Amino acid sequence: MLKEWAYAGTFFLWSGAVVSHLIVGDSPDLWGVPLMFGVCAIASWALRPADRRLPHTQLRRHRPTDAGFVGARWRESCPHAVETSLRAWAVSLGLLVALYVFSVLTLPVIEPVMYERAVELGWINP
Template sequence: MTTTAHGASGQESDAAARDGWDRNRLRAVLYWATTLVIVVELASGAVWNLVPIDWIAAQLRHLGYPPYVAYILGVWQAAAAAAVIVPGFALVKEWAYVGSFFLWSGAVVSHLVVGGSPDLWGVPLMFGACAIASWVLRPSHRRLPATQLSRHRPSGTAGTGAGSQGSRPRPVLTRRRAWAVSIGLLILAYALSILTLPVVEPATYGRAVELGWIDP
């Protein structure tokens, strides 16, 4: 009977371990999915604002912003895309997430104030939601130490022992691989943004004409 009890306990432990692994894998997939969405959008926004394309100029004019805002947004979007995707720099990541949320929530409010339709403010709303999801789902090594400790360490424990394992430095090879992958993804996002400009520009120009932002 004892053997049976131990067997059942072992099976429950294995099931719990598999369940935890599945949850962690799903969390990682959702994190990278939402992170790539916002990084690609930030990179595209940087390119569109720094060119700038007619869609950006017409939209800023429609919303009542001066033209030079495009260049300010473009520079900060480029910085935010890099900060979010690369490993390390946890404090800078926090600023990048906050700035991205302000950017997209500001776009939502701006379109609502001028009576924009849901298809205009719904897009930045979606990106803002992705930014929140990415921030919530980010792994421990991409968090500020204080945030990490508050989430993973029981109250009253010291900064030693098992509670501090999440803050240990990652192996050099792992860090190098993380940097290589992150930089590769960032370069890919910019390449995609630049290569699609010949398609994006006429499409967005036509949309701006339909909306009455540009005289045909």
């Protein structure tokens, strides 16, 4: 249940940022990034594996037929759910490492560009 609220909070955070930028009349290059993160949060919530969903939020094909058939008994009856979970963790960690390496390699190139953009927007004084 806590994860569901975390997804909701993430959605409210990023959608609020987009609305705030729109209200003050910012250009799309400023509100596009929060919009992208909001879309990623929605996609993450919608595409999460069946074993990470609450029973009443699962699709019918993934939902156990017996109402009392939840928790450990459901996991025992679905061994592929544990395999999917391990695969999901491996893919997530691999993607995280790849993004970290990408950010470390591109940081020296991006830093001057971001500095110029911050001066242009008036966020910092040269």
